[in-house]
Amino acid sequence: MHRVEATIFAASEPVSRETLARVVGKSCSIDLLIDDIRDELRGRPYDLVAVAGGFRHLTRPAYADAIRAAVGGNERAADLTQSEVLVLMCISYFQPITRAELSSFFGKEISRDLIGHLRGAKLIGSCPRSPTPGAPYTYVTTKEFLLEFGLDTLRDLPNFEALEDAGLLSKEKLLADAITIGLANEEEEQKADR
Incomplete structure (x- = not known):
């Protein structure tokens, strides 16, 4: 022992x-x-x-x-924007997923910079290319993602349906303008900072 x-x-x-x-x-x-x-x-x-x-x-x-x-503390997760957290959540639940599929999910293009930031933080990685036309990259979460969020496996993610039943998450809200507005507001703030 x-x-x-x-x-x-x-x-x-x-x-x-x-x-x-x-x-x-x-x-x-x-x-x-x-x-x-x-x-x-x-x-x-x-x-x-x-x-x-x-x-x-x-x-x-x-x-x-x-x-x-x-x-002090490890502030990595706190450094993510709301958009990055939402995209990371979608990748974790629907992986492997392409950037185009993420964009269609949110109804707005997901930038290469956002994906690049998540990859740079080693929270996501590339998987084999999708068999769809153009063979885009697919994205999956990494071991660092599991470490960052204290998960043993992806099965430890909260059950999506249970979150919906508890009123904590809604597919309709995810697909509604609230998130699109949030993504747009963050992009405007980033442009203003430049």
Whole structure:
């Protein structure tokens, strides 16, 4: 158990089950070891979390303000504009997706710059080209996306239909003028800043 915990603690990236199996042997149950470690960490300010296909030590959300006050925080997600967040959300739910498909979803062209910013932040990547005429690139989320949003896999994304049922999200609202206006307002602000 201590070898597993030490390996995860020392790693800069999430540690996969395969790596942990090499550390303790294939006959050991990784799930039972992880459960035992989590039991020992109860009441501590950090936990062992499944994220991006592996395991990682992460501080508990209750301590986020204290950590930010002491050492600052990772502001990557906060640096995204509303348009970028919406496009990223659509890519995460409907991947692989082309820029033209994103544009038709929003009823407005999605700029190459917006896609470039998301790629530069390593939140999305290119996939094989679409078989449609012109063979445009398709986009998918990356491991960094999973890390940034604390997801183990894409199956951990909130269920789209459940969000609609709870009144937190609406396909109609996504397709309505409110988002198009939001995209246009952000473009106008960007032009004014130039």
